[in-house]
Amino acid sequence: xxxxxxxxxxxxxxxxGAHVPERVVTNGELSQLVDTSDxxxxxxxxxxxRRIAADSEALSDLSLPAARGALEQAGLDGKEIDLLIVAxxxxxxxxxxxxxxxxxxxGASEAAAYDLSAGCTGFMYGLAQAYGMVxxxxxxxxxxxxxxxxxxxxxxxxxxxxxxxxxGAGAVVIEPAEEAGFLAFELGADGAGGEHLWLPGSxxxxxxxxxxxxxxxxxxxxxxxxxxLVQSGEAVLERGGTRVEDVDVYVPHxxxxxxxxxxxxxxxxxxxxVVINVDRYGNTSSGSIPLALAEAQQDGRLxxxxxxxxxxxxxxxxxxxxxxxxxxx
Ligand SMILES: CC(C)(COP(=O)(O)OP(=O)(O)OC[C@H]1O[C@@H](n2cnc3c(N)ncnc32)[C@H](O)[C@@H]1OP(=O)(O)O)[C@@H](O)C(=O)NCCC(=O)NCCS
Numbered sequence: 040x041x042x043x044x045x046x047x048x049x050x051x052x053x054x055x056g057a058h059v060p061e062r063v064v065t066n067g068e069l070s071q072l073v074d075t076s077d078x079x080x081x082x083x084x085x086x087x088x089r090r091i092a093a094d095s096e097a098l099s100d101l102s103l104p105a106a107r108g109a110l111e112q113a114g115l116d117g118k119e120i121d122l123l124i125v126a127x128x129x130x131x132x133x134x135x136x137x138x139x140x141x142x143x144x145x146g147a148s149e150a151a152a153y154d155l156s157a158g159c160t161g162f163m164y165g166l167a168q169a170y171g172m173v174x175x176x177x178x179x180x181x182x183x184x185x186x187x188x189x190x191x192x193x194x195x196x197x198x199x200x201x202x203x204x205x206x207g208a209g210a211v212v213i214e215p216a217e218e219a220g221f222l223a224f225e226l227g228a229d230g231a232g233g234e235h236l237w238l239p240g241s242x243x244x245x246x247x248x249x250x251x252x253x254x255x256x257x258x259x260x261x262x263x264x265x266x267x268l269v270q271s272g273e274a275v276l277e278r279g280g281t282r283v284e285d286v287d288v289y290v291p292h293x294x295x296x297x298x299x300x301x302x303x304x305x306x307x308x309x310x311x312x313v314v315i316n317v318d319r320y321g322n323t324s325s326g327s328i329p330l331a332l333a334e335a336q337q338d339g340r341l342x343x344x345x346x347x348x349x350x351x352x353x354x355x356x357x358x359x360x361x362x363x364x365x366x367x368x
Contacts, residue, residue, distance in 0.1 A: 209329020
């Protein structure tokens with residue numbers, strides 16, 4: 040799916056918030072749990088540490104401060120939100136949705152609220168949905184949360200996955216705008232590759248030997264990721280009528296530093312325009328892109344007028360890009 044949306048209506052991000060759990064887990068600590076080393080993890084992934092939620096924390100606990108931060112920046116109260124989407128693969132529970140729980144906590148009593156599952160690409164799918172609802176006039180003010188506690192679904196004896204992931208959440212408010220905002224989206228899915236990154240025993244499909252943990256074919260996911268980050272980024276730039284040289288801030292999904300480096304070089308984006316947090320947070324799944332956006336805003340890299348390219352990819356296998364002209368001060 041690719042498109043520029045409506046040319047007569049502008050929709051943008053007006054508020055941004057993020058939250059990570061307090062507990063830092065270093066590579067050194069992981070090397071006491073599984074057969075790995077700081078050297079291996081840094082060389083192969085660029086990750087040095089990640090945040091891991093406390094036993095008492097669930098997704099709504101990480102999402103609530105992120106959502107409040109986004110609302111505050113937009114100058115809104117929770118009750119003014121009429122659409123709330125939580126993109127995640129680790130909701131508090133299967134139902135009620137974490138979005139409904141969060142809507143109640145925020146006082147968004149008039150909001151439609153639901154969770155969305157698109158793996159690590161969930162936040163990008165959520166952005167596109169909220170854009171469509173706002174541009175189409177169904178929603179006036181939407182809140183999109185991307186967050187995960189992947190630590191809950193990892194096999195803590197499997198060194199090939201535990202070193203990669205961390206927990207975190209981010210949120211954005213989406214509203215109509217006078218000008219600028221979202222310029223184009225490109226989203227896709229390749230179900231044939233689903234078995235390369237999956238949680239087989241987590242739903243209604245019965246397996247002889249149900250597995251409760253993430254299973255991953257790292258090499259296949261690596262190949263997929265490097266390919267789609269470049270293809271999707273180029274496609275959305277072309278559809279948005281922009282060139283790669285015009286990109287001021289590039290926010291790729293934070294899965295692995297090698298994947299990011301590869302995509303950045305292929306696309307031809309100078310490294311100082313790339314936002315990186317994988318070194319400190321690991322792969323936070325749906326939280327990755329909004330967390331990175333929030334950091335770029337805090338360190339002053341995201342300015343009013345910046346051309347922002349974001350691309351996510353993950354389980355499904357799915358991918359998604361958005362191109363926008365930043366408007367939030
Ligand atoms: C997982 C990943 C880091 C592995 O890196 P790699 O260079 O492909 O490494 P390989 O899988 O080829 O493994 C190389 C060796 O390291 C070993 N190894 C794997 N994990 C290890 C770890 N944490 N510590 C030490 N050794 C490890 C393997 O067992 C293998 O050993 P062998 O050669 O004796 O069989 C990489 O494939 C990757 O990042 N893939 C994408 C994953 C991803 O982003 N998933 C989420 C997408 S949203």
